[in-house]
Amino acid sequence: MVAEFPFAEQTSNELSFKERDERYERLHDWPDPTYLHSSGLRMIWKYDDVRDVLEAADPALSNGNSLDPLVGFPRIAGTPRAIPHFFRHLVPLPAKATANLTDDTLHKxxxxxxxxxxxHFTISRDERPQRVEAMVEHFHHALHGLDEGVVSRLDVTALSIAYAARVGGAAVGLPSADWPQVAxxxxAQSGLLGRRMxxxxxxxxxxxLGQLFTVSGRAVERSRRHRVTGFASRLHDAGVPRRVAVSAMANSLAAGVHTVSGSIQQGVQRLLSDPGREWWDLLADQNTAAQVAVKVLQLDPGLVAWKRRAVRPMTLRSGTELAAGPVLVMFAAANRDPAAFRNPLDLRGGGKLPLTFGFGKHVCPGKQLANLAVEVFLRELRELAPRARLSEEVASANTRKPDLLFSGADVTLTV
Structure with a gap:
């Protein structure tokens, strides 16, 4: 009897961390290095293959499809209710900016x-205290914005999304009045990329999604008209064309929220499921808290995979053969490859560089910001509720929708 491919029917977003652990382990025992998924994407998960395809240094590999909707543009054009939104906000089509920009000179x-x-997103040692202070403030503003009032039960999922939206909105210079809508x-963009809507x-x-680009366009115009110092003005001063600047802002907003919040949700689920609370208690110290955050982003990232395209049949350096077509690069799986990480579930197990934020010239430009945002949230949560317990009301992730790219968890705490 042939075993079923571990991710043939369910995505990471539908699984608890224990189920993901088990399926990733089975995945690395799968006899073939690729799998053609029903979505049409060819999945890869071996560390060396994922690293090479993420880097896309070989001309046979392209990153141009990274932000294409999973259902395709014809499906959108064939959905009558979508057409007015599309023409109002997304025509002409947004420029390529970072993840899907194929012009190497402009990309650099x-x-x-x-x-x-x-x-703009680089955090120097001198700037770190100020960034931390701002993120702590975002945490408490997000906390006070919840409906619970007296905190005896805490919806970590809602809190993490509100927090990440504030951090992302502030980082790109979006007016604070727009922050509540950032999530x-x-x-919308996350769903279009990884779900069959x-x-x-x-x-x-x-x-x-159209609103995201429209608001980003207004922010860019406001910055240029009034010379507001920030992300948009940096792009302008660097000579980046306006349309590309708008896309860079929109993409930064979209990428940050669910990557950060999903990592937090899944990380808290893992940390508080440990009876000994070893990693949870390490959050009390700044040095070890940073280690925990890095490990959370390795094992349980909110973004679990990314897209590339093989423009022609090719053979990777490992010998893995890829047919021409779209590829789903499962870097969350690669971060557990026993060939690269002897014991990936060990906090101090060592190994190669985790691929959560990409590799080579396509490394995520918000990497430092995301790392720090996850670390600050976990530390503040541990300080707020050191004896918190996972609520038994949310025992699994079975109600979450399938998503090939993004993953999170429904986490409520009793504090």
Whole structure:
């Protein structure tokens, strides 16, 4: 009897951390290095293959499809309710900016502005205390914005999303009045990238994505008209074209919220499921808290996979053969490859560089910001509720929708 491929029917987003652990382990025992998923994406998960395809240094590999909707543009064009949103906000189509930009010269120009030595998202040692203080403030503002009032039960999922939206909105210079909507807009792009949407849901996602680009465009215009110092002005001063700047802002907002919040949700689920609370208690110390955050982002990232395209049949350096077509690069799985990490579930197990944020010239420009955002949230949560327990009311992730790219968890605490 042939065993079923571990991720043939369910995605990480539908599984608890224990189920993910078990399936990732089975995945690395699968006899073949690739799997053609029903979505049409060819899955890869071996560390060396994932690293090479994420880097996309070989001309046979392209990152140009990274932000294409999973259902395809024809499906959107064939959804009547989506068409008004599409033409109102997304025509002409947004420019490529970071993840899907194939012009190497322009890509380097944008990336350096975002994450170079003096980039907007680069956090120097001297700047770190100020960034931490701002994120702590975002945590408590998000906490006070919840409906619970007296905190005896805490919805970590809602809190993490509100927090990540504030951090992301502030980082790109979006007006604070727009921050509450950032999570909705971000969820729209995330859903379009990794989910098979249809009908009303698809139309609403297109509308929300359109709002994200419209608001980003207004922020860019405001910055240029009034010379507001921030992300948009840095892009302008670097000579980045306006349309590319708008996309860079929109993409940064969309990528940050659910990557950060999903990592927090799944990380808290793992930390508080340990009877000994070893990792949870390490959050009380700043040095060890950073180690825990890095490990959470390795094992339980909110973004679990990314897309690339093989423009022609090719053979990777490992010998793995790829047919021409779209590829789903499962870096959360690669972060557990026993060939790269002898004991990935050990906090101090060592191994190669985790691939959560990509590799080579396509490393996520918000890597430092995301790492620090996860660390600060976990530390503040541990300080707020050191004896918190997972609520038994949310025992599994079975109600979550399938998503090939993004993953999270429904986490409520009793404090």
């Amino acid at each position: 120009q944008v990336w350096d502005t975002m994450a170079g030595p003096a980039g 909705v807009w971000s969820g 249809r009908g009303r849901e698809l139309a609403e996602a297109v509308g929300a």
